[in-house]
Amino acid sequence: MPPLFMLLLSSTAASFFDCPVETVESRRQGRNRGRRRRWARTMGQCYGKNVSVSEDGGARTSVNGAGEIVPATPARKSRSGATTPLYTYGGGAAWPSPYPQGSASPLPVGVSPSPARSTPRRFFGRPFPPPSPAKHIKAALAKRQGLPKPKDGPVPEDGTGEGERPLDKSFGYSKNFGAKYELGKEVGRGHFGHTCLATAKKGEIKGQLVAVKIISKAKMTTPVSIEDVRREVKILKALSGHKNLVKFYEACEDTINVYIVMELCDGGELLERILSRGGRYTEEDAKAIVVQILSVVAFCHLQGVVHRDLKPENFLFATKDECADMKLIDFGLSDFIKPDERLNDIVGSAYYVAPEVLHRSYSTEADIWSVGVITYILLCGCRPFWARTESGIFRSVLRADPNFVDSPWPDVSPEAKDFVKRLLNKDYRKRMTAAQALTHPWLRDLQQKIPLDIVIYRLVKSYLRATPLRRSTLKALSKALTEDELFYMRLQFKLLKPTRDGCISLENFRTALLQNATEAMRESRVLDILNALEPLSYTRMDFEEFCAAAISPYHLEALDGWEQIASTAFEFFEREGNRVISVEELAQDLNLPPTAYSMLKDWIRPEDGKLSVLGYTRYLHGVTIRSSNARHR
Structure with a gap:
């Protein structure tokens, strides 16, 4: 059973019975139920301001006797890569994009995630109820879960239909589960299976208690649901070597079930620890939690795995000790993601879902948003985005700003507030990465170990492909870096292990990546990015050029001192890189059509034909021209 305040969007087979062993047991004994309800009510009183969120619009979710919200079910990623709009009303109106006006959209050129800004009105001048952001999800419910459509009969237990081939439910896992493990009591039950304690009867873990997810094959009624289970096992098996990851032992199967055997974490959920502390952590204690979360998230992202369901319920403590390590669990919604790939299926938990997920174009930055929500809760005990319906929650995520005014935020340090704000930036490009956040x-x-950041490889790849003008602007920007940003750059450069003369080459990038490689990295084809760094085979890069190559203007734009940084950078650019440039040349450099010439004229000083301060900052940010009439089909 999901926790009280969570609205689970997923319908994947492995996600419906992800309750941790010790949590279900404690619920059965009646502990923490009252505290959960009181805390859920308290959290609902502190939410984003400046936006009026309609609570009666769209489809409501049903609430059961325990006050728990029944989950909606998401659509799965289109294998063809096609996307559809999230908030459309009839043929036109849609909710506005969360991305700043004039900024580049994450969607492909010619695709608008939110083409209009108004909602049709009734004769009485009152707006129609806003369309439910989850309405489109219902159309995919039957396809994903195998639920019957209207006027259809029930889905057969074996997943077959008239004229259809039977589904292949053979996974190739070990068939001798009964000989290896002795099942204990059931401690959790979901839509697709249940969770049990078990004792290992043989092997290296003989005599140890383990947790076993038992997934019913009868519930796997579609190819997608079968693939979900197969992918979860593959990710658990491929990811290894991090102390904050739940340990996977093996997967077994028989004709009835699939069994996923993992280590037993008996220290309880992070959510339970929050409740036991009255709903929030002190700053110092919150730091220890956030560092562990960021460390394991950075590891997953380096391996090319996006979790997509980060929340306090999915972090368990290894033991009941106050200083026990946390373990990240439940990879039922996770997926491998290639470099530069973007996903478009809406999955996750409503209160933690990132804006770009609702716009169906996202990557690993969506996990960072979820970390920001968790940190916000740790520091103040309230959700940053709240509403009574799923549609209201989604609108709050897209349009509201987190509340940093009410108590206890006046007593929270400026550094902590800045940290949370840089994770909860609605423009995903401006969020810190997990590795970068550890250097905040x-x-x-805390002087924790800083992991290698995969975004460094992507930025260096873009730099090597950039035009001379682009490189010149980035070099000027790197000379205006603040000490905080240089701290992060020095640590990443050090991880590449430069030679004695202080330079790095392709071999340094390759060695550093291979030293951190797991099977997951090979599955997600992260290593393919080394092919794009091939120009470094013939040259070397010192620290100064590395800073220019690995810098992200978007990350700097999120800083409070961005205007000063841009002004200082432009002074360097004026002395070393600014030159006469025509509108046509600038448009060609930016890959823009002639229709953009009128806009680009404002970037060039008429007196000398060089970029102005405005032109320099706009050039750094980049421009995407797309048709305002474009629609998803």
Whole structure:
């Protein structure tokens, strides 16, 4: 059973019975139920301001006797890569995009995620109820879960239909589960199966208690549901070597079930620890939690795995000790993601879902948003985005700003507030990465180990492909970096292990990546990015050029001192890189059509034909021209 305040969007087979062993048991004994309800009510009183969120619009979710919200079910990613709009009303109106006006959309050129800004009105001048952001999900319910459509009969237990081939439910896992493990009591039950304790009867873990997810094959009624289980096992098996990951032992099967055997974490959920502390953590204690979360998330992202369901319920403590390590669990919604790939299926938990997920174009940055929501809760005990319906929650995520005014935020340090704000930026490009967040001033005093950041490889790849003008602007920007940003750059450069003369080459990038490689990295084809760094085979890069190559203007734009940084950078650019440039040349450099010439004229100083301060900053940010009449089909 999902926790009280969670609205689970997923319908994947492995996600419906993801309750941790110790949590279900404690619920059966009646512990923490009252505290959960009181805390859920308290959290609902602190939410994003400045937006009026309609609570009666769209489809409501049903609420059962325990006050729990029944989950909606998402659509799965289109294998063809096609996307559809999230908030459309009839043929036109849609909710506005969360991305700043004039910024590049994450969607392909010619695709508008939210083409209009108004909702039709009734004769009485009152707006129609806003369309439910989850309405489109219902159309995919039958396809994913195998639920019967209207006027259809029930789905056969074996997943077959008239004129259809039977589904292949053979996974190739070990068939001798009964000989290896002795099942204990059931401690959790979901839509697709249940969770049990078990004792290992042989092997290296003989005599140890383990947790076993038992997934019923009878519930796997579609190819998608079968693939969900197969992918979860593959990810659990491929990811290894991090202390904050739940340990996977093996997967077994018989004709009835699939069994996923993992280590037993008996220290309880992070959610339970929050409740036991009255709903929030002190800053110092929150730091220790956030560092562990960021560390394992950075590891997953380096391996090319996006979790997509980060929340306090999915972090368990290894033991009941107050200083026990946390373990990330439940990869039922996770997926492998290739470099530069973007996903478009809406999955996750409503309160933690990122804006770009609702717009069906996202990558690993969606996990960072979820970390920001968790950190917000740790520091104040309230959700940053709240509403009574799923549609209201989604609108709050897209349009509302988190509340940093009410208590206890006046007593929270400026560094902590800046940290949360940089994770909860609605423009995903401006969010810190997990590795970068570990170097933020708020966490720096903990002196934790900083992991290799995969975004460095992507940025260097773009730099090597950039035009001379682009490189010149980035070099000027790198000379204006703040000490905080240089701290992060020095650590990443050090991880590449430069030679004695302080330079790096392709071999340094390759060695650093291979030292961190797991089977997951090979599955997600992260190593393919090394092919794009091939120009470094013939040259070397010192720290100064590395800073220019690995810098992200979007990350700097999120800083409070961005205007000063841009002004200082332009002074360097004026002295070393600014030159006469025509509108046509600038448009060609930016890959823009002639229709953009009128806009680009404002970027060039008429007196000398060089980029102005405005032109320099706009050039750094980049421009995407797309038709305002474009629609998803």
